[in-house]
Amino acid sequence: xxxxxxxxxxxxxxxxxxxxxxxxxxxxxxxxxxxxxxxxxxxxxxxxxxxxxxxxxxxxxxxxxxxxxxxxxxxxxxxxxxxxxxxxxxxxxxxxxxxxxxxxxxxxxxxxxxxxxxxxxxxxxxxxxxxxxxxxxxxxxxxxxxxxxxxxxxxxxxxxxxxxxxxxxxxxxxxxxxxxxxxxxxxxxxxxxxxxxxxxxxxxxxxxxxxxxxxxxxxxxxxxxxxxxxxxxxxxxxxxxxxxxxxxxxxxxxxxxxxxxxxxxxxxxxxxxxxxxxxxxxxxxxxxxxxxxxxxxxxxxxxxxxxxxxxxxxxxxxxxxxxxxxxxxxxxxxxxxxxxxxxxxxxxxxxxxxxxxxxxxxxxxxxxxxxxxxxxxxxxxxxxxxxxxxxxxxxxxxxxxxxxxxxxxxxxxxxxxxxxxxxxxxxxxxxxxxxxxxxxxxxxxxxxxxxxxxxxxxxxxxxxxxxxxxxxxxxxxxxxxxxxxxxxxxxxxxxxxxxxxxxxxxxxxxxxxxxxxxxxxxxxxxxxxxxxxxxxxxxxxxxxxxxxxxxxxxxxxxxxxxxxxxxxxxxxxxxxxxxxxxxxxxxxxxxxxxxxxxxxxxxxxxxxxxxxxxxxxxxxxxxxxxxxxxxxxxxxxxxxxxxxxxxxxxxxxxxxxxxxxxxxxxxxxxxxxxxxxxxxxxxxxxxxxxxxxxxxxxxxxxxxxxxxxxxxxxxxxxxxxxxxxxxxxxxxxxxxxxxxxxxxxxxxxxxxxxxxxxxxxxxxxxxxxxxxxxxxxxxxxxxxxxxxxxxxxxxxxxxxxxxxxxxxxxxxxxxxxxxxxxxxxxx
Amino acid sequence: xxxxxxxxxxxxxxxxxxxxxxxxxxxxxxxxxxxxxxxxxxxxxxxxxxxxxxxxxxxxxxxxxxxxxxxxxxxxxxxxxxxxxxxxxxxxxxxxxxxxxxxxxxxxxxxxxxxxxxxxxxx
Numbered sequence: 050x051x052x053x054x055x056x057x058x059x060x061x062x063x064x065x066x067x068x069x070x071x072x073x074x075x076x077x078x079x080x081x082x083x084x085x086x087x088x089x090x091x092x093x094x095x096x097x098x099x100x101x102x103x104x105x106x107x108x109x110x111x112x113x114x115x116x117x118x119x120x121x122x123x124x125x126x127x128x129x130x131x132x133x134x135x136x137x138x139x140x141x142x143x144x145x146x147x148x149x150x151x152x153x154x155x156x157x158x159x160x161x162x163x164x165x166x167x168x169x170x171x172x173x174x175x176x177x178x179x180x181x182x183x184x185x186x187x188x189x190x191x192x193x194x195x196x197x198x199x200x201x202x203x204x205x206x207x208x209x210x211x212x213x214x215x216x217x218x219x220x221x222x223x224x225x226x227x228x229x230x231x232x233x234x235x236x237x238x239x240x241x242x243x244x245x246x247x248x249x250x251x252x253x254x255x256x257x258x259x260x261x262x263x264x265x266x267x268x269x270x271x272x273x274x275x276x277x278x279x280x281x282x283x284x285x286x287x288x289x290x291x292x293x294x295x296x297x298x299x300x301x302x303x304x305x306x307x308x309x310x311x312x313x314x315x316x317x318x319x320x321x322x323x324x325x326x327x328x329x330x331x332x333x334x335x336x337x338x339x340x341x342x343x344x345x346x347x348x349x350x351x352x353x354x355x356x357x358x359x360x361x362x363x364x365x366x367x368x369x370x371x372x373x374x375x376x377x378x379x380x381x382x383x384x385x386x387x388x389x390x391x392x393x394x395x396x397x398x399x400x401x402x403x404x405x406x407x408x409x410x411x412x413x414x415x416x417x418x419x420x421x422x423x424x425x426x427x428x429x430x431x432x433x434x435x436x437x438x439x440x441x442x443x444x445x446x447x448x449x450x451x452x453x454x455x456x457x458x459x460x461x462x463x464x465x466x467x468x469x470x471x472x473x474x475x476x477x478x479x480x481x482x483x484x485x486x487x488x489x490x491x492x493x494x495x496x497x498x499x500x501x502x503x504x505x506x507x508x509x510x511x512x513x514x515x516x517x518x519x520x521x522x523x524x525x526x527x528x529x530x531x532x533x534x535x536x537x538x539x540x541x542x543x544x545x546x547x548x549x550x551x552x553x554x555x556x557x558x559x560x561x562x563x564x565x566x567x568x569x570x571x572x573x574x575x576x577x578x579x580x581x582x583x584x585x586x587x588x589x590x591x592x593x594x595x596x597x598x599x600x601x602x603x604x605x606x607x608x609x610x611x612x613x614x615x616x617x618x619x620x621x622x623x624x625x626x627x628x629x630x631x632x633x634x635x636x637x638x639x640x641x642x643x644x645x646x647x648x649x650x651x652x653x654x655x656x657x658x659x660x661x662x663x664x665x666x667x668x669x670x671x672x673x674x675x676x677x678x679x680x681x682x683x684x685x686x687x688x689x690x691x692x693x694x695x696x697x698x699x700x701x702x703x704x705x706x707x708x709x710x711x712x713x714x715x716x717x718x719x720x721x722x723x724x725x726x727x728x729x730x731x732x733x734x735x736x737x738x739x740x741x742x743x744x745x746x747x748x749x750x751x752x753x754x755x756x757x758x759x760x761x762x763x764x765x766x767x768x769x770x771x772x773x774x775x776x777x778x779x780x781x782x783x784x785x786x787x788x789x790x791x792x793x794x795x796x797x798x799x800x801x802x803x804x805x806x807x808x809x810x811x812x813x814x815x816x817x818x819x820x821x822x823x824x825x826x827x828x829x830x831x832x833x834x835x836x837x838x839x840x841x842x843x844x845x846x847x848x849x850x851x852x853x854x855x856x857x858x859x860x861x862x863x864x865x866x867x868x869x870x871x872x873x874x875x876x
Numbered sequence: 877x878x879x880x881x882x883x884x885x886x887x888x889x890x891x892x893x894x895x896x897x898x899x900x901x902x903x904x905x906x907x908x909x910x911x912x913x914x915x916x917x918x919x920x921x922x923x924x925x926x927x928x929x930x931x932x933x934x935x936x937x938x939x940x941x942x943x944x945x946x947x948x949x950x951x952x953x954x955x956x957x958x959x960x961x962x963x964x965x966x967x968x969x970x971x972x973x974x975x976x977x978x979x980x981x982x983x984x985x986x987x988x989x990x991x992x993x994x995x996x997x998x999x
């Protein structure tokens with residue numbers, strides 16, 4: 050297929066698009082300068098040093114009409130030119146179309162030949178207008194241009210959707226209602242030839258008129274009726290009007306409402322952000338119904354149908370002679386347009402093709418059948434005759450950074466363009482000179498990549514062998530990576546009374562950094578009691594024992610500081626921010642009390658409270674005893690011997706800590722804390738292999754169970770979750786991270802849990818268990834009703850009902866039964 | 877040129893709503909710390925909204941460009957120009973924020989801001 054043209058262009062009055070035929074399919078190309086869009090507004094703006102096309106140019110169209118041109122397609126083939134103020138020169142419609150075609154060429158991925166194209170023209174174009182379009186294509190660097198009428202292109206897009214069946218001989222209509230123009234064409238296939246028989250149109254009718262109508266006829270009257278304004282419509286529409294900015298906001302909202310009304314019967318439009326003449330803030334909702342919108346646009350739609358009827362009567366055709374009306378253009382998404390057209394014409398409508406891109410797609414289908422002429426085709430990339438030397442700062446904390454380039458070689462008729470890879474900056478086409486200087490705007494805290502491209506006179510990309518411009522704004526010279534993980538001590542639900550670490554900032558994260566976590570409190574705090582919540586931030590590996598890491602900051606919230614009782618199950622929001630100089634600020638917010646506690650810890654000071662130290666030493670001592678007991682049971686003599694040595698040191702530490710008074714002013718607490726840390730590390734080192742082995746074993750067991758139940762009861766979604774969870778097994782299985790192993794086991798447990806929960810056996814077992822527990826339930830009457838309901842559900846095999854009843858019974862259990870073991874930390 | 881990625885519309889709609897609430901909350905003087913909930917939502921969007929966000933360091937960031945300078949090289953905003961002049965423009969109204977999808981050190985704009993701009997001279 051390489052010897053075919055393959056490229057189709059819809060050079061529209063309002064919007065343009067480009068499509069490419071490859072591998073048997075047509076792809077409408079995305080606009081790289083306008084993420085999410087595959088069209089280009091046909092507007093060109095001229096600044097003193099740059100030429101801008103597309104959406105950015107359209108923004109200036111109304112306000113800078115002397116330097117920005119749109120809808121120039123209407124003047125193709127005429128002697129009329131546009132005076133451009135900013136460059137003090139004239140531009141012809143052909144030249145303007147050339148800029149659009151050049152921009153469309155840039156949509157093509159690198160390395161694809163763009164030397165020939167099929168360009169569409171309205172059915173109304175005469176020979177001179179057609180030749181003018183060809184000339185624009187040629188000036189834009191297409192060595193070969195083939196023209197195709199727009200209604201035929203749209204029909205081809207439809208015909209190619211139904212390749213299996215030949216398009217029947219007959220007549221059909223192509224009804225094209227876009228953003229700003231309307232065209233209707235009568236198309237016929239006879240003896241295998243597709244031909245436009247007749248056409249009509251209105252160059253000033255389209256979707257933007259409908260947006261205006263919503264603003265003028267619904268929104269402005271609604272605002273004026275509710276608030277005090279003097280002639281609001283004039284104040285909004287006049288450039289010097291007091292509410293001119295609000296007009297554009299309303300237009301935006303009207304467009305959104307119009308789109309939503311295609312799928313909803315009514316839409317609420319929020320009007321706010323302004324005050325009336327009496328300084329009263331405007332804040333209310335206007336309901337726009339589909340019926341009201343339909344009524345509003347009826348005259349316009351009826352006018353289009355009038356034109357269709359003209360064509361039919363001119364050609365002595367009746368509704369029965371027409372196969373269908375093919376709907377093209379974005380405004381044919383509106384249900385009323387479809388319905389009204391069908392109703393008044395009594396001809397079936399056809400909405401099978403994408404109305405926005407159909408013309409470009411049809412042109413590409415046609416291009417795939419047209420051979421490329423050989424011999425006079427240029428290569429798409431100019432051979433390199435220029436070299437470039439660039440200078441710029443590779444890292445910067447500024448908002449913008451100066452980029453300088455020196456070009457060697459002949460720069461005549463060449464242009465350049467710099468774009469930012471995230472899609473947020475585009476210089477437009479600028480004339481290339483020996484020296485370039487540009488201020489490049491930087492996005493904070495990220496790597497900013499820019500691409501410099503140079504184009505020759507025909508818009509071919511000139512190879513410059515220049516690298517991507519990369520400026521790091523993520524950290525300046527003062528930024529530094531974290532030397533260790535920073536973790537939060539949290540209660541370990543699996544081992545009541547013990548704690549584990551939750552990673553907050555990973556080692557090598559760049560400072561400053563900030564993170565929030567929300568935890569659920571696992572105990573209630575009675576106002577004025579001795580209860581405490583401990584927030585302990587530690588530095589060191591997140592898979593180590595909490596006691597083995599260095600304390601960075603410790604914040605205790607005692608019940609005496611709290612204004613009200615805090616219930617178990619309520620949230621605590623913890624925010625950690627660490628500065629470039631590694632000051633750590635911990636903020637704890639208790640949702641239930643609406644109270645905040647904040648403390649900053651500097652690395653120069655150590656925050657070791659005697660009470661916290663005593664608690665830690667006590668926990669560690671118990672942990673050591675458990676480990677010794679386990680190793681003895683497992684007859685792991687080597688580890689047991691190692692732990693016994695540690696035990697002796699632990700006994701000494703316990704005694705010394707107990708002797709420490711709460712208000713001790715010496716360095717003793719710090720010495721003991723260091724000792725505690727070293728002992729914890731020693732315990733961790735001695736037992737890590739054992740723990741990891743146990744966790745691996747648990748993981749594989751869980752995986753086996755999970756596979757078994759997945760086979761019997763799993764859904765497609767659960768199988769995908771299982772696959773995702775196990776696909777990275779090799780990496781976490783042999784890591785030393787117990788946290789990672791636990792997390793992966795938990796993922797499998799959750800998959801298994803979600804399946805088991807809905808199996809009848811599990812539901813029945815749980816029900817039986819709850820029936821046994823029912824004498825202790827809070828509301829006996831309700832419990833008995835639920836129990837009989839549950840029995841009926843079992844008999845009827847109504848498992849979803851049984852699941853609901855189980856949940857209701859669970860809720861009737863007294864809190865004490867459901868109460869978990871209270872943790873050391875509190876969350 | 878910019879890599880184009882598809883983001884589920886529901887994410888963008890949710891972020892736009894949070895942005896709206898944030899704008900409204902900023903103008904309120906209230907004792908119930910609504911701003912805190914908004915901040916929390918913002919952090920969830922940045923850190924937790926996407927699956928496996930914590931592992932892959934990917935998420936969304938939204939930015940309110942209110943008060944920033946504007947010219948047509950800014951392709952991160954779709955602007956309507958209010959007033960008569962098109963010189964020395966500044967962003968005076970933000971209808972939708974800039975939304976970026978972040979993946980490690982790289983980020984891509986997935987929604988341009990929708991803004992109204994005015995010449996500084998007319999303010």
